[in-house]
Amino acid sequence: MSSFLNLRSARRVLLMLAAVLLAGIALQACSKAPPDRLGAPIEGYNHTSAAINYFTVNGNGGPNIGPFGGGGSQTCCVGMPRKWRPGLTVVVEWEKDPTPHAYGDWPEPMFSDAWSARMKKEKTNNTLHRAVVEVAPYKELGVIDVHFLPCNQIAVSAVAELPGKPGYPFSYPRKMEVPPVCPAS
Template sequence: MRAACELKWLWGVLFLSLAGCSLGESEYLGGDLWAVNHTSAAINHFSVNGYGGGNASPYGYGGGACCVMLPREWRPGLMMKVEWETDPDPYAKSPPLGTDEFRKFMVKHKANYEHHTASVPLPPYEEEGLCALEVHFFPCHQVKVTTSCWRYPSPNSPIKEPLEMKEPAECPK
């Protein structure tokens, strides 16, 4: 009986050793997904390369979702597809929740939601410098991303634009 148990244990160790060798190191790293919203519109939800990141209040922060997957090694030409939905009037006065008037109001209100997509370059990083992916939403549906360990608004953050940015009368084409 003892010999059978030892044999099973030995086979288990051998199997795990082989499995570890065959799997190798993952090509991707997981990190948190954060948002910084520099606009007066609410970000209802956003995603990067299909990984969901939650919401962000006007002129505020959000996200905090786990996880977005990024290549272990940065290489030139890496692009991130950012998709998001905005509510241009997040503070609209609504009728009381649960009423028919509220439901009608929300149908009209949601008709004004806007959907956006942007492809943005992923700036260089080193594996030990990859802390999270921070997505910055700017007026005119512009987006920047950073993987810096210095979160906005740290003076060391690579993103320097102010938090409260005004939408111009006309966006550049």
């Protein structure tokens, strides 16, 4: 009789342990909601004749972009909400070189001391910029596309569509000229 009670007690303990284990698994499954934020790659499009030496989105680096260039070169990443919401903004900071090909006309031999001194002086013409930019609405989070426009204007999208395809929020021409008067910021 005593061994029967021990066996019965052991079964009861095992059943209780199994119930606790299943309850724990069920609770864990409930808490595995998809994350609210995801890491999205960064890509840039430069619609101006200046060079974008570097840029960041919320402190995360993007690639450098030559005049009228960009696309196809992504860096990682910016934490973005899975779902767009009104008022969603990012901070874009960048360095702009207004005369990226000036060194091609210099008489000094490339990489000589005189050329290096001139390059150092030329870099003082580069300007730093910062903008808080509203992100265009998106249904599905994709790549963070930063568009550099004339007059130090910025547009940002995060859609899962490529520029030029249906559903992409912007249709800027690749080459844009600076207007005679820039709009007030």
